[in-house]
Amino acid sequence: MKVIIKDSFEEMSKTATEIFLGTLQQDKRVNISTTAGATPELMYKMIIDQLDDSKYDNVHYYTFDGSSEMGDNKRTIDHLNDALFDHINIDESNIHELRPDNIDEIQEILTNSGDLDLMVIGMGEDGHFCGNMPYATDFLKPIYTFSADKSMPWYDTILWMVNNEEENIPKKMVTMGAPTLMKAKHLVLIVNGEKKAEAVKKFMNSEVTIEFPASVLKLHPNFTVILDKDAANLL
Amino acid sequence: MKVIIKDSFEEMSKTATEIFLGTLQQDKRVNISTTAGATPELMYKMIIDQLDDSKYDNVHYYTFDGSSEMGDNKRTIDHLNDALFDHINIDESNIHELRPDNIDEIQEILTNSGDLDLMVIGMGEDGHFCGNMPYATDFLKPIYTFSADKSMPWYDTILWMVNNEEENIPKKMVTMGAPTLMKAKHLVLIVNGEKKAEAVKKFMNSEVTIEFPASVLKLHPNFTVILDKDAANLL
Amino acid sequence: MKVIIKDSFEEMSKTATEIFLGTLQQDKRVNISTTAGATPELMYKMIIDQLDDSKYDNVHYYTFDGSSEMGDNKRTIDHLNDALFDHINIDESNIHELRPDNIDEIQEILTNSGDLDLMVIGMGEDGHFCGNMPYATDFLKPIYTFSADKSMPWYDTILWMVNNEEENIPKKMVTMGAPTLMKAKHLVLIVNGEKKAEAVKKFMNSEVTIEFPASVLKLHPNFTVILDKDAANLL
Amino acid sequence: MKVIIKDSFEEMSKTATEIFLGTLQQDKRVNISTTAGATPELMYKMIIDQLDDSKYDNVHYYTFDGSSEMGDNKRTIDHLNDALFDHINIDESNIHELRPDNIDEIQEILTNSGDLDLMVIGMGEDGHFCGNMPYATDFLKPIYTFSADKSMPWYDTILWMVNNEEENIPKKMVTMGAPTLMKAKHLVLIVNGEKKAEAVKKFMNSEVTIEFPASVLKLHPNFTVILDKDAANLL
Numbered sequence: 001m002k003v004i005i006k007d008s009f010e011e012m013s014k015t016a017t018e019i020f021l022g023t024l025q026q027d028k029r030v031n032i033s034t035t036a037g038a039t040p041e042l043m044y045k046m047i048i049d050q051l052d053d054s055k056y057d058n059v060h061y062y063t064f065d066g067s068s069e070m071g072d073n074k075r076t077i078d079h080l081n082d083a084l085f086d087h088i089n090i091d092e093s094n095i096h097e098l099r100p101d102n103i104d105e106i107q108e109i110l111t112n113s114g115d116l117d118l119m120v121i122g123m124g125e126d127g128h129f130c131g132n133m134p135y136a137t138d139f140l141k142p143i144y145t146f147s148a149d150k151s152m153p154w155y156d157t158i159l160w161m162v163n164n165e166e167e168n169i170p171k172k173m174v175t176m177g178a179p180t181l182m183k184a185k186h187l188v189l190i191v192n193g194e195k196k197a198e199a200v201k202k203f204m205n206s207e208v209t210i211e212f213p214a215s216v217l218k219l220h221p222n223f224t225v226i227l228d229k230d231a232a233n234l235l
Numbered sequence: 236m237k238v239i240i241k242d243s244f245e246e247m248s249k250t251a252t253e254i255f256l257g258t259l260q261q262d263k264r265v266n267i268s269t270t271a272g273a274t275p276e277l278m279y280k281m282i283i284d285q286l287d288d289s290k291y292d293n294v295h296y297y298t299f300d301g302s303s304e305m306g307d308n309k310r311t312i313d314h315l316n317d318a319l320f321d322h323i324n325i326d327e328s329n330i331h332e333l334r335p336d337n338i339d340e341i342q343e344i345l346t347n348s349g350d351l352d353l354m355v356i357g358m359g360e361d362g363h364f365c366g367n368m369p370y371a372t373d374f375l376k377p378i379y380t381f382s383a384d385k386s387m388p389w390y391d392t393i394l395w396m397v398n399n400e401e402e403n404i405p406k407k408m409v410t411m412g413a414p415t416l417m418k419a420k421h422l423v424l425i426v427n428g429e430k431k432a433e434a435v436k437k438f439m440n441s442e443v444t445i446e447f448p449a450s451v452l453k454l455h456p457n458f459t460v461i462l463d464k465d466a467a468n469l470l
Numbered sequence: 471m472k473v474i475i476k477d478s479f480e481e482m483s484k485t486a487t488e489i490f491l492g493t494l495q496q497d498k499r500v501n502i503s504t505t506a507g508a509t510p511e512l513m514y515k516m517i518i519d520q521l522d523d524s525k526y527d528n529v530h531y532y533t534f535d536g537s538s539e540m541g542d543n544k545r546t547i548d549h550l551n552d553a554l555f556d557h558i559n560i561d562e563s564n565i566h567e568l569r570p571d572n573i574d575e576i577q578e579i580l581t582n583s584g585d586l587d588l589m590v591i592g593m594g595e596d597g598h599f600c601g602n603m604p605y606a607t608d609f610l611k612p613i614y615t616f617s618a619d620k621s622m623p624w625y626d627t628i629l630w631m632v633n634n635e636e637e638n639i640p641k642k643m644v645t646m647g648a649p650t651l652m653k654a655k656h657l658v659l660i661v662n663g664e665k666k667a668e669a670v671k672k673f674m675n676s677e678v679t680i681e682f683p684a685s686v687l688k689l690h691p692n693f694t695v696i697l698d699k700d701a702a703n704l705l
Numbered sequence: 706m707k708v709i710i711k712d713s714f715e716e717m718s719k720t721a722t723e724i725f726l727g728t729l730q731q732d733k734r735v736n737i738s739t740t741a742g743a744t745p746e747l748m749y750k751m752i753i754d755q756l757d758d759s760k761y762d763n764v765h766y767y768t769f770d771g772s773s774e775m776g777d778n779k780r781t782i783d784h785l786n787d788a789l790f791d792h793i794n795i796d797e798s799n800i801h802e803l804r805p806d807n808i809d810e811i812q813e814i815l816t817n818s819g820d821l822d823l824m825v826i827g828m829g830e831d832g833h834f835c836g837n838m839p840y841a842t843d844f845l846k847p848i849y850t851f852s853a854d855k856s857m858p859w860y861d862t863i864l865w866m867v868n869n870e871e872e873n874i875p876k877k878m879v880t881m882g883a884p885t886l887m888k889a890k891h892l893v894l895i896v897n898g899e900k901k902a903e904a905v906k907k908f909m910n911s912e913v914t915i916e917f918p919a920s921v922l923k924l925h926p927n928f929t930v931i932l933d934k935d936a937a938n939l940l
Contacts, residue, residue, distance in 0.1 A: 002732035004759070014755065015730065022727015025720065026891060027707035027927050028653075029582050050719065054709070058581075111528075112499050114584030115456075139443045140453055182417070183456040183498075186731060208374045208443060208451070216443070218375055219454060221350075221418040222732050237497035239524070249520065250495065257492015260485065261656060262472035262692050263888075264817050285484065289474070293816075346763075347734050349819030418733075421496060457497050585926075609913045610923055652887070653926040678844045678913060678921070686913070688845055689924060691820075691888040 001223045005232045009192045012228040013042035016120060016190050019224065020047055023118045023186065024059045031110065032118045033062040033176065035130075036079035039122040039190050048087040055089040060113065062106065064121070065131040065175040066098045071168030073161065100172040103143045116184035123191055125199045126154055127212030131175025133157075137213040142179040145172050178216050187220045192228040200227060201234040236453055238460045240467045244427045247463040248277035251355060251425050254459065255282055258353045258421065259294045266345065267353045268297040268411065270365075271314035274357040274425050283322045290324040295348065297341065299356070300366040300410040301333045306403035308396065335407040338378045351419035358426055360434045361389055362447030366410025368392075372448040377414040380407050413451045422455045427463040435462060436469040471693045475702045479662045482698040483512035486590060486660050489694065490517055493588045493656065494529045501580065502588045503532040503646065505600075506549035509592040509660050518557040525559040530583065532576065534591070535601035535645040536568045541638030543631065570642040573613045586654035593661055595669045596624055597682030601645025603627075607683040612649040615642050648686050657690045662698040670697060671704040706928045710937045714897045717933040718747035721825060721895050724929065725752055728823045728891065729764045736815065737823045738767040738881065740835075741784035744827040744895050753792045760794040765818065767811065769826070770836035770880040771803045776873030778866065805877040808848045821889035828896055830904045831859055832917035836880025838862075842918040847884040850877050883921050892925045897933040905932060906939040 006012045020043065024030050034040065063076045074082075077097045085095055098106050110116065126134050133154045136146050148158040148169050162168040181187055191200055206215040217223060241247045255278065259265050269275065298311045309317075312332045320330055333341050345351065356364050363369060368389045371381050383393040383404050397403040416422055426435055441450040452458060476482045490513065494500050504510065533546045544552075547567045555565055568576050580586065596604050603624045606616050618628040618639050632638040651657055661670055676685040687693060711717045725748065729735050739745065768781045779787075782802045790800055803811050815821065831839050838859045841851050853863040853874050867873040886892055896905055911920040922928060 002730070002763070004730060007757075015726070018723045018726040018755070019730055020727070021720070021723040022725070025707070025709060025724055025929055027929055029584060050723070052712075058707070112583055114499060178454055179456075182454050216454070219413055219417050219451070221414075221456065224730055224732055237495070237528070239495060242522075250491070253488045253491040253520070254495055255492070256485070256488040257490070260472070260474060260489055260694055262694055264819060285488070287477075293472070348817055349734060459495055459497055648924055649926075652924050686924070689883055689887050689921070691884075691926065 001218055001220070001225060003225045003227065005227050005229060007229055009228050010042060012190060012192055012226050013046060015226050016040070016043045016188060017046040017050070019186070019188055020118065020120060021050055024056055028058060029113055030059045030118070031062065031113055031116045032059060033064045033116050033184070034080070034120040035064070035122045036076050036083065037122055039192055040120065041083060043190070044084045048084065051088050053089050057091070057094070060094045060096060061085065062096045062110070062116070063098045064119070065173065066100065067170035067173040068100050070162055070170050071165055073163055073165070073168055098143070098174055098176070100145050100174040103145070103174060107143055110180070116180070118186050118188065119181055119184040120188045120190065123189060123196070123199060123203065123214045124157070125196060127199060127202060127206070127214045128154065129214045129217065131173055132177060132213040134211055134213060137177070137210045139178045139210065139216055141177045143174065143176050145174045147172060181217065182220055185222060187217065187223045189217065189223070189225045191231040194230040194233065196231045197234045200231050204235060236455070236458045236460060238462065240462050240464060242464055244463050245277060247425060247427055247461050248281060250461050251275070251278045251423060252281040252285070254421070254423055255353065255355060256285055259291055263293060264348055265294045265353070266297065266348055266351045267294060268299045268351055268419070269315070269355040270299070270357045271311050271318065272357055274427055275355065276318060278425070279319045283319065286323050288324050292326070292329070295329045295331060296320070297331045297345070297351070298333045299354070300408065301335065302405035302408040303335050305397055305405050306400060308398055308400070308403055333378070333409055333411070335380050335409040338380070338409060342378055345415070351415070353421050353423065354416055354419040355423045355425065358424060358431070358434060358438065358449045359392070360431060362434060362437060362441070362449045363389065364449045364452065366408055367412060367448040369446055369448060372412070372445045374413045374445065374451055376412045378409065378411050380409045382407060416452065417455055420457060422452065422458045424452065424458070424460045426466040429465040429468065431466045432469045435466050439470060471688055471690070471695060473695045473697065475697050475699060477699055479698050480512060482660060482662055482696050483516060485696050486510070486513045486658060487516040487520070489656070489658055490588065490590060491520055494526055498528060499583055500529045500588070501532065501583055501586045502529060503534045503586050503654070504550070504590040505534070505592045506546050506553065507592055509662055510590065511553060513660070514553045518554065521558050523559050527561070527564070530564045530566060531555065532566045532580070532586070533568045534589070535643065536570065537640035537643040538570050540632055540640050541635055543633055543635070543638055568613070568644055568646070570615050570644040573615070573644060577613055580650070586650070588656050588658065589651055589654040590658045590660065593659060593666070593669060593673065593684045594627070595666060596627070597669060597672060597676070597684045598624065599684045599687065601643055602647060602683040604681055604683060607647070607680045609648045609680065609686055611647045613644065613646050615644045617642060651687065652690055655692060657687065657693045659687065659693070659695045661695070661701040664700040664703065666701045667704045670701050674705060706923055706925070706930060708930045708932065710932050710934060712934055714933045715747060717895060717897055717931050718751060720931050721745070721748045721893060722751040722755070724891070724893055725823065725825060726755055729761055733763060734818055735764045735823070736767065736818055736821045737764060738769045738821050738889070739785070739825040740769070740827045741781050741788065742827055744897055745825065746788060748895070749789045753789065756793050758794050762796070762799070765799045765801060766790065767801045767815070767821070768803045769824070770878065771805065772875035772878040773805050775867055775875050776870055778868055778870070778873055803848070803879055803881070805850050805879040808850070808879060812848055815885070821885070823891050823893065824886055824889040825893045825895065828894060828901070828904060828908065828919045829862070830901060831862070832904060832907060832911070832919045833859065834919045834922065836878055837882060837918040839916055839918060842882070842915045844883045844915065844921055846882045848879065848881050850879045852877060886922065887925055890927060892922065892928045894922065894928070894930045896936045899935040899938065901936045902939045905936050909940060
């Protein structure tokens with residue numbers, strides 16, 4: 001694991017952008033799975049700006065989690081369309097949405113195209129990555145479905161995703177698990193902000209445990225962690 | 236993880252030999268770490284036979300565990316000299332012995348030569364791999380030392396290694412840990428014999444846990460498990 | 471380039487078999503392109519014997535040359551069916567036949583599945599590899615068609631392929647070219663017999679030139695040449 | 706080969722910077738060989754700015770050409786010190802200068818550290834790359850020495866390098882050749898300016914020939930060409 005601490009959110013985003021663009025500008029099929037959310041927002045702006053209108057047919061994108069019906073609330077793919085895909089020159093067929101009902105299909109595409117080249121993820125304050133949630137993570141499943149259970153400490157996170165409309169909590173959620181991430185040629189974790197400083201500290205110190213799922217990623221063979229100063233300030 | 240079940244110990248050994256020789260016969264530096272013990276005995280005979288007297292300067296070997304003074308008892312490097320290195324055409328400088336006192340040096344050689352290309356390991360009935368012993372494994376240390384403690388369930392295994400001469404139990408032992416194995420481009424586990432069938436079953440079913448250390452290897456991105464029929468007969 | 475000289479045709483075949491089987495016994499999609507003809511005959515026997523009836527769904531095979539209608543004469547795919555594919559447990563869909571009319575399709579499959587992992591080829595006495603013939607080779611085309619022209623020194627080779635039935639000389643032939651071979655992660659050339667000794671010598675000494683097309687392969691980044699003693703006896 | 710055309714010298718430099726920084730920000734030993742001269746000037750400014758004062762111990766740099774005594778004129782290593790190395794946080798021991806007298810040593814370091822991960826080069830108007838000059842290139846030598854000969858069309862280029870002081874033309878020059886570049890995991894060619902447009906056109910259309918040495922690079926398995934609009938304006 002290589003830890004890079006940058007002075008600001010902007011510098012963190014720039015560093016992630018370099019890895020992202022450095023990976024896709026190769027002369028071969030490139031599979032990228034990348035995160036939605038606030039952390040990568042500036043990174044996507046930089047990527048869009050730099051890609052301009054160029055078309056990279058060699059690049060395929062994969063959402064790493066998804067869910068069944070959520071009412072009018074946005075799913076991961078909607079967030080990524082808004083943040084990235086709608087703003088770059090790309091064919092629909094190069095975007096692969098993971099849903100609870102197409103696990104086998106996505107697995108087959110990944111396997112037959114040489115697995116992920118790059119995965120860019122964030123980390124929750126509770127140590128979740130993708131949809132691998134505390135106490136509900138299966139470290140050994142490549143892709144798997146799970147449900148929100150009121151007993152889970154992260155139930156409120158799911159509620160927040162559906163704008164506190166309990167009736168719209170998806171019946172099934174799906175996520176790539178640790179084995180899929182382990183096969184990514186380069187794994188990048190980006191974390192920013194003081195709010196995450198405690199989680200970053202736990203991440204660095206934690207054993208491999210499902211109480212803090214991201215702990216398992218420290219086993220990845222080529223793993224770059226990019227933090228801004230605020231996220232790193234308890235290290 | 237890819238599981239290959241062969242009809243006999245000989246076929247298992249042949250399959251491992253193919254991977255071993257297929258890896259080293261490339262036009263680039265190749266780093267191999269390989270196990271001592273009874274399981275690879277036939278594999279080494281086949282390798283020696285096939286390598287004949289050819290010299291492969293591009294291949295470097297690493298012992299994955301070691302220990303301090305053990306009296307007249309043989310250490311891992313002695314066993315590997317007997318089984319393999321003394322019978323092939325190889326310079327001393329291509330063999331890298333891991334000892335409790337040279338961890339940093341070995342780590343530097345590994346890192347600066349591109350990490351392991353191939354690692355061939357066995358598995359104990361208690362689920363240990365290399366020197367990663369039940370309850371005494373640190374999943375997050377690349378290489379680390381440990382000591383034999385009477386309270387440990389594997390204390391007798393160590394006693395057996397020193398011919399039941401308690402005074403010769405090494406003060407310090409050392410082993411490559413999971414992060415080093417994760418960085419190997421190809422990890423191969425060979426297991427044979429009915430005696431190991433129960434362990435193989437546990438291996439297949441176990442969660443990632445230090446009670447059964449080999450469980451963590453199921454996260455490896457390119458992992459081939461080769462069993463003979465007897466070892467596989469509880470699957 | 472790494473050159474391995476073995477004592478006999480059998481030892482040469484065994485070495486190639488190890489690389490072949492060592493490559494396919496991994497936990498990932500593996501793309502292999504391999505040659506028809508007399509040189510690999512014993513290698514295929516060894517492979518068939520060792521694979522037994524096991525199914526390797528992760529392995530895809532590609533013919534590297536092909537042709538339009540040849541009367542009743544066998545094409546490359548027929549020879550490979552006879553020598554290998556009919557004798558191993560494999561789905562039709564894992565075999566990809568290159569024909570003059572499906573270049574784009576094959577190129578797309580190769581590109582989207584991560585290019586070739588292994589290519590095993592032979593070499594003609596005239597220095598041709600695959601269908602890259604003296605004076606008719608285009609070093610810069612990944613896959614391309616060509617025709618037999620009476621003025622070419624290799625016209626007789628084509629005639630021999632169609633059993634001297636001039637009317638059955640295919641109107642179009644197709645071959646993978648140097649750029650496709652360059653992208654193979656491991657390129658293996660096997661040559662045996664005294665009849666090829668002169669060509670082997672030329673191969674070793676020749677500049678990069680279309681007069682002796684195999685000369686370009688010396689630029690390959692991971693290239694293993696396996697010769698028997700007879701083929702090597704002018705070195 | 707993947708060709709990327711950017712709107713300006715700045716955009717070209719930014720794209721190259723992304724690849725450069727994307728490559729070095731990994732958790733493994735990274736070997737980079739990169740060019741001196743005017744073309745990468747802005748790229749180095751961007752790299753220096755972005756690396757700030759961070760130390761990347763995992764990155765090793767190699768000059769790809771060099772020469773014996775040149776009087777007071779600057780050699781490649783001097784130019785790279787000025788443009789890059791003096792401005793980043795790096796140990797001397799991570800910089801490997803190629804000289805006519807240390808070919809074997811540099812070759813051994815490269816081979817034993819897994820060959821180049823990234824090579825960034827420019828191209829001369831006469832099609833030369835590194836020190837591979839028209840009519841004086843040996844496509845098959847990994848690293849080789851050569852001398853300036855008045856009969857060569859590039860004699861004036863060498864004269865210019867020594868400020869037209871004929872007495873300071875180095876007796877021996879040295880360069881990495883095509884086989885070393887072929888082994889680089891990613892090869893990047895940057896070209897800018899209208900002055901090079903004709904050469905870029907020739908590069909795209911030329912066969913593999915020592916008259917236009919860069920032509921051979923089109924065989925590279927992972928090759929990205931980055932042009933600014935001016936350099937691309939005859940395509």
